[in-house]
Amino acid sequence: MDKLILIDGNSIANRAFYALPLLNNSKGMHTNAVYGVTTMLLRLIEEEKPTHFLVAFDAGKITFRHKDYKEYKGGRAKTPPELSEQFPLMKELLQAFKIDQFELEGYEADDIIGTVSKLAEENNKQVLIVTGDKDLLQLASSNVTIALTRKGISEVDRFDPEKIKEKYNLIPNQIIDMKGLMGDASDNIPGVPGVGEKTALKLLHQYGSVEEVLAHSDELKGKMKEKIQTNADQATMSKELATIFREVPVKKSLEQLKFDGFDQKAVSEMFEKLEFKSLLEKMDGSVQLDNEVVQEEINVKVVEHNNLAEVLDKLPSMKSIHFEIIGDNPHQAEILGLSLFTDEESYYIPFDILKSDEARGLREWLADEKQEKWMYDYHKTKVALYWQDIELHGVTFDIYLTAYLLDPTETKNHTISGLAQRYGLSGLKNDENFYGKGAKFKVPEMDSLSEFLCRKVSLIHKLTPLIEANLEENELVDLFYKIELPVAQVLAGMEIQGVKIDINGLKLHGEEIQLKLDDIMKTIYELAGTEFNINSPKQLGEVLFDKLQLPVIKKTKTGYSTDAEVLEKLANEHEVVSKILEYRQLAKLQSTYIEGLLKEVHQDTQKVHTYFRQTIAATGRLSSQFPNLQNIPIRLEEGRKIRKVFVPSSENSYILGADYSQIELRILAHISDDEKLIEAFQNNMDIHTKTAMDVFGVSKDEVDAEKRRTAKAVNFGIVYGISDYGLSQNLNITRKQAKQFIDQYKSVYSGVDQFMDNIKKQAKQNGYVTTLLHRRRYLPEINSRNFNLRSFAERTALNTPIQGSNADIIKLAMIQIEERIQAESLKSKMLLQVHDELVFEVPEDELDIMKQIVPEIMESVIDLKIPLKVDVSYGRNWFEAK
């Protein structure tokens, strides 16, 4: 069946404008609303596959409705110029999309949509109306669905008559009656004063329509009766105003609205003009490249045994290399092959050729430190190559790592094709498009594969100087060469080293937990009086809140919330609740940390080899995958025991941990230059106790556990970019109390207060914030008019310099410690980094030196206004190292 999409252009543009940050392109054009509309169009085209399409706009200020009620839409804030200037762009864009648009003096978009949808219905077409305006719900029918945007524009709720029935218990037409009674402030439709949605629905459920309500107004009581009767005319008029006029003289046939795909080239050009870089890329991926897209000539040679000598000859003149790695986990990834680039031609060397005896010279070249190499994702490649016994040295540039430094929040488009696009070197398909995704993944034939991979390496070659220039401009050169690139190498070493697991111990622990789980499960079923899947929040919610009738504390968008916070509050209401908490705790240990960890133990090494991702976290932190070894339990004793299975890889060795004490607050003291905070750290005071003394105005002896706990939460809050609401939630106190704590904190630590102000100003001015070592994070939403987006950006502006500087510092320490280990030929190995802590395995006879070296380096890598402090501990396993 044909499908017609009707878009309420003004409504969607408005939504997009207020939902998205006010994007500015290089020419100073505002493009956020156009951007929002564009993403919506693309999504609709892809997901709905419409056969017909129309976007309707309002035209003129005066509509027929003003004849009846001249205050219609009065009192509305004027459309800001930043939005109105975007309408011409939007219309131009629609032309490129070959989507019809229509507006008519005296009518609103609503009326046009009403008219066209009626026409379409009569011709047995399916209709989807996209709008942010609830009024349109009145048009719903068996063939007409309304997609109502919610929370910005990225999500929509679909309404058909059944859904409307479900939500309001009304038929679509009664939406008009609802508006008639409750009015609509945004359109200045008065309705009946004092009647809101609740009352309107109640009346309609009883009487059915405005007319019937008015006819039976005698039956109403008290205030309500009075309100309805005195405003009877107003209600009738409001209903009329809200009624969509479905007889607009739209001189368009359905045939004219036909949509059969957009003009690829025109749309690309439009995106170019608007500087929609990410969309340009997406376009590139969504369409097969054809003759329209100019691809550079490229001379590709597939290397076989017979022409290997030619490659070996040319090696000295080569710099750019690319290993194509399939799979996310470099410890078990497949390497397809290597491509190499010279100015005249590119070579693709399949992996089995690279591994052959004849290619030894090539492997030596790869391992030669003196042979400079440029590439994409050195870290992952180095690890993947290790498992194939191939060494890689001499890498001096990595376009992946540098792209991350240039914009650490962007993660998807740090691909080669994405970067090429951004730097105006189009012509490469993205991986998903080339290989297919999911089950459709397939490595194409050699011809096309070799060309694709040679294009990649040629782009690496062209991108390197461009990106390097960019690094320079952004003062990121040192961060890259002195920290990120060396740390990539350190990380690869740690991951390859791996952490030995006591598999037996882990299995035994698992069996123990299983016994407890079985037991608790039985108890839960008995107490609940029913058997259900405790792991299903949905089923659990039904048991707790429907069957057992416990009070609902919190809801999620899909139903009842059953998280730990809620369950703790319900613990006194029913015995089963604490059992569920216990079950959850153990189930988490079992599935994630026992079974999950066992799955990741490497067969040959009996170790877990995590992969630290260096280009994910927006703050510069690392993240850890396959398995994540940065979130092994420690807070609760039961979970902490898991750490017993993390053991040294050789006899007579120890696990040694070294962690920075209060590093984030120390960094805050340094960058805020707060006198009191600096003094506290110089005197090596317990910082939370000190904060308690200052916030509560008491002496040290008067700080009890409760006061210290509160002060600790305040300190955390400060680091996160505090809000009274957040603190109140965390401490389970009122917002007012939370605000008092914060105000008190700010008055005592005035330097911190000033810092918080300054950093926000700085962010607003520059559009980004930086860390101690110049790491940069852009905060485009810092100037948004959307309160939520702006507030979030402000908190990020506070937190990123702190969290990010911490990341800088520990990375520096890792590099220096590794250098020292090498220099002194120690056998100790760095195993893990957990944000503010490093974990090593240390032979017994190196304990003394490592206990000295590690904290010494960690404390001295950077000179701050306050000392850094490191605590060291060690034991026979990770648990004992506490």
Add this chain to the structure above:
DNA sequence: CGGCTCACG
């Protein structure tokens, strides 16, 4: 594949 929950810093 998104939502919920929960582990860590």
Add this chain to the structure above:
DNA sequence: ACGTACGTGAGCCGC
């Protein structure tokens, strides 16, 4: 009036 603490990854459920 708005509705939030900052940064991650993994397992499970249910569509």
